[in-house]
Amino acid sequence: MSSSKATTVLNPRTTSYEFLGPPGAFLVSVGVPFVLYAIYFGCNESSGGCPPALDTIPDRVISAVTDVNWWKGLWDSEASIIYFGWYAFCLISWAILPGDWVEGTTLRTGEKKLYKINAFSTFLLALGTTSGWIIRNGPESFTFFYDKWVGFVTAALINSFVQSVYCYASSFRANRLLALGGNSGNFLYDWYIGRELNPSIGSLDLKSFNELRPGLILWILINISMVCEQAVRRGGFANVTDSMWLVLAFQTWYVADGLYNEPALFTTMDITSDGFGFMLSVGDLSWVPFIYSVQARYLAFHPVELGIPATVGIIFANALGYWIFRDSNGEKNDFRNGKNPKNLKFMQTKRGTKLLTSGWWGISQHPNYLGDLIMALAWCLPTGFNTPVTYFYPIYFAVLLIHRQRRDDEACHQKYGQDWIEYKKRVPYRIVPYIY
Ligand SMILES: NC(=O)C1=CN([C@@H]2O[C@H](COP(=O)(O)OP(=O)(O)OC[C@H]3O[C@@H](n4cnc5c(N)ncnc54)[C@H](OP(=O)(O)O)[C@@H]3O)[C@@H](O)[C@H]2O)C=CC1
Numbered sequence: 001m002s003s004s005k006a007t008t009v010l011n012p013r014t015t016s017y018e019f020l021g022p023p024g025a026f027l028v029s030v031g032v033p034f035v036l037y038a039i040y041f042g043c044n045e046s047s048g049g050c051p052p053a054l055d056t057i058p059d060r061v062i063s064a065v066t067d068v069n070w071w072k073g074l075w076d077s078e079a080s081i082i083y084f085g086w087y088a089f090c091l092i093s094w095a096i097l098p099g100d101w102v103e104g105t106t107l108r109t110g111e112k113k114l115y116k117i118n119a120f121s122t123f124l125l126a127l128g129t130t131s132g133w134i135i136r137n138g139p140e141s142f143t144f145f146y147d148k149w150v151g152f153v154t155a156a157l158i159n160s161f162v163q164s165v166y167c168y169a170s171s172f173r174a175n176r177l178l179a180l181g182g183n184s185g186n187f188l189y190d191w192y193i194g195r196e197l198n199p200s201i202g203s204l205d206l207k208s209f210n211e212l213r214p215g216l217i218l219w220i221l222i223n224i225s226m227v228c229e230q231a232v233r234r235g236g237f238a239n240v241t242d243s244m245w246l247v248l249a250f251q252t253w254y255v256a257d258g259l260y261n262e263p264a265l266f267t268t269m270d271i272t273s274d275g276f277g278f279m280l281s282v283g284d285l286s287w288v289p290f291i292y293s294v295q296a297r298y299l300a301f302h303p304v305e306l307g308i309p310a311t312v313g314i315i316f317a318n319a320l321g322y323w324i325f326r327d328s329n330g331e332k333n334d335f336r337n338g339k340n341p342k343n344l345k346f347m348q349t350k351r352g353t354k355l356l357t358s359g360w361w362g363i364s365q366h367p368n369y370l371g372d373l374i375m376a377l378a379w380c381l382p383t384g385f386n387t388p389v390t391y392f393y394p395i396y397f398a399v400l401l402i403h404r405q406r407r408d409d410e411a412c413h414q415k416y417g418q419d420w421i422e423y424k425k426r427v428p429y430r431i432v433p434y435i436y
């Protein structure tokens with residue numbers, strides 16, 4: 001077979017679109033930066049944390065975008081220097097911190113990619129350095145994320161855009177393994193979905209690096225900055241509210257869990273089937289740190305005292321969600337690694353792999369999504385009920401997970417054929433038992 005024929009067999013043309021095709025890709029690509037800024041301008045101290053009345057929004061948007069100073073205000077050189085310094089810190093940590101090299105899943109070429117496992121130690125180093133800085137220089141020295149929010153958002157968006165363009169352009173080099181869904185030939189769509197499956201620079205895999213380190217860890221550093229902002233306003237850490245500590249503790253735990261279980265990432269849909277396009281680069285680098293931290297940012301200027309009964313109730317909700325999330329992900333990871341310590345029932349498929357039909361995976365097709373959603377709700381409750389903005393996260397997240405479940409359902413249909421239909425008869429609920 002000639003080499004161009006072999007490439008076509010390995011990288012077939014994408015014949016069907018997801019996300020409503022190029023128009024959908026365009027809308028998300030413009031909509032995500034828009035929401036990132038809008039959620040700041042619609043939920044800050046001067047707006048009282050609440051979005052403006054709906055009928056005033058068009059006028060506000062028009063007066064902002066027609067004002068040159070508003071555009072200039074989106075850029076902040078100091079914020080950009082700190083942001084790119086942070087990105088460099090993540091790269092250097094990846095390169096110099098020790099870590100095992102672990103194989104990912106088998107690729108279409110039959111090969112396996114190697115990944116360096118040191119995301120958790122990068123996290124510990126970042127937390128240690130930040131704590132040392134704050135202890136030495138006081139909380140007022142670490143409020144810059146609060147003060148320069150918009151500048152940081154802009155820097156992260158620039159990074160997301162540059163990386164997606166770089167990955168798209170470099171996917172045209174010879175012998176690249178492309179994502180099955182990102183090779184449609186439509187420039188906008190392929191740039192958005194990601195054309196190359198695993199873009200890398202040397203041994204650095206850009207997709208997994210960006211998904212776990214610069215954005216996810218930054219989310220927690222931003223939260224810490226919000227705690228500092230509240231501490232400065234309220235006269236010290238002793239006066240930081242219980243609600244703020246809860247948000248910090250829950251989200252730090254969630255991120256630590258994801259980083260500690262780094263190898264589990266290599267079996268997720270993002271790593272096995274999606275490319276690294278604008279969708280993931282903006283999701284990882286901009287959306288996660290600046291949208292997922294909205295509760296802490298709100299509490300920085302709008303403190304809420306919960307009291308013991310509410311605190312206990314919210315801790316219980318988060319613990320329930322975490323238990324479902326961790327235990328179900330653990331069952332599947334063990335099973336996919338050839339272990340079945342709970343002796344769970346499963347069905348054998350013609351494809352060779354087995355599907356669990358008892359334990360969490362007998363209750364719904366994505367019990368891990370259910371746990372994640374319960375946690376998402378528990379993270380908003382500490383902010384009370386004065387603003388809908390802090391509840392944006394679970395709403396967006398429910399939409400993301402329902403969409404993800406549908407994409408996965410289609411992918412599993414293709415992978416397992418009739419066996420998947422049989423599996424769905426045995427486990428009919430998609431995410432929430434008896435509801436969905
Ligand atoms: N915080 C956030 O913003 C986000 C968090 N997440 C979290 O990421 C995690 C991973 O999510 P994701 O990759 O989407 O999905 P899943 O972890 O649900 O993985 C789906 C895959 O699992 C395998 N599988 C499906 N059913 C079974 C079964 N019964 N037994 C064994 N294997 C099965 C199939 O792959 P195969 O058979 O090929 O192994 C399927 O493609 C989740 O916990 C999710 O909540 C996800 C998105 C965003």
Ligand SMILES: CC(C)=CCC[C@@H](C)[C@H]1CC=C2C3=C(CC[C@@]21C)[C@@]1(C)CC[C@H](O)C(C)(C)[C@@H]1CC3
Nearest residue numbers: 032211257258265268270279280282283284287288
């Ligand atoms: C609006 C938009 C462009 C969204 C893109 C989606 C991304 C924000 C999410 C896709 C999958 C994700 C995962 C995590 C964070 C959010 C994104 C990047 C994750 C790293 C969070 C921590 C978890 O423990 C996880 C490792 C399981 C998870 C993996 C998927």
